Amino acid sequence: MPTKILDIQNLKKKYHETEVLKDISETVEKGQVICVIGPSGAGKSTFLRCLTLLEQPTDGHILFEGTDLTSLKEVQLDELREKMGMVFQSFNLFPNMSVLDNIKLAPMKVKNMAEDQATQTAQKLLAQVGLSDKGDEFPTNLSGGQQQRVAIARALAMQPEVMLFDEPTSALDPEMVGDVLKVMQDLAKEGMTMVVVTHEMGFARSVADQIWFMDGGYIQEKGTPEDFFEHPTTERAKDFLSKILVQ
DSSP states (O other): OOOEEEEEEEEEEEETTEEEEEEEEEEEETTOEEEEEOOTTSSHHHHHHHHTTSSOOSEEEEEETTEEGGGSOHHHHHHHHTTEEEEOSSOOOOTTSOHHHHHHHHHHHHSOOOHHHHHHHHHHHHHHTTOGGGTTSOGGGSOHHHHHHHHHHHHHTTOOSEEEEESTTTTSOHHHHHHHHHHHHHHHHTTOEEEEEOSOHHHHHHHOSEEEEEETTEEEEEEOHHHHHHSOOSHHHHHHHHHHSOO
16 A cells, blocks of 8 residues: 655645635655646745745645644644755755765754764765765855755755655756756655656656646646656646647
8 A cells, every 4th residue: 555645635825815826635655756847936836835834834734644734833843844855946055064064964953863973874975966075075166966966965864754856956057957867866766755846857757656737826737757748638738848848
């Protein structure tokens, strides 16, 4: 039986009078890779941020492994957030700390991990993202793609059960995108549960288990990559694909 890791129930989000999310109900199973795609302004980033309550939903419930995040006090919420790694468009690394120290900080502060163990973990993760030789560098000395891979390693240092990616390659030069996507592809192969908001259609097609197509605050269509890209059923999805897949 598949294990439900995220259960999204009737999620709504309004800013003043603007409805950004209009009643979304979906589930994410353990080990699944979900790619959320759609036009700008569709509500994709807001949706992702609501999953960790970085954005407070106006209505609805987010259940993480059966616990309703919307009913928790901040302290309890922080404990559960440790199990949800988040990678943003901007890397958010501490510029005055070395790469190694950036990765070690949260495990030591939040999980009370001993420094030598945190160092070992960080070095292992840097090797995993192809940056073994960059531990002593400062983030400003790295390319955007390298910084994003450090940001992924930092999120993984907390040993999350699900990884959320908010357009992780959109701020990168085109030649740096591949290295970041390769790290994400490897994570998917290892069985990491992932929800990825992305414009990278090649990645979505080859790595996702399911595509969720968002527009106008709804998930308009969902299915396997093959079904979605080859046989979209809604006019909105057909229109979207016709614009982005033109060679």
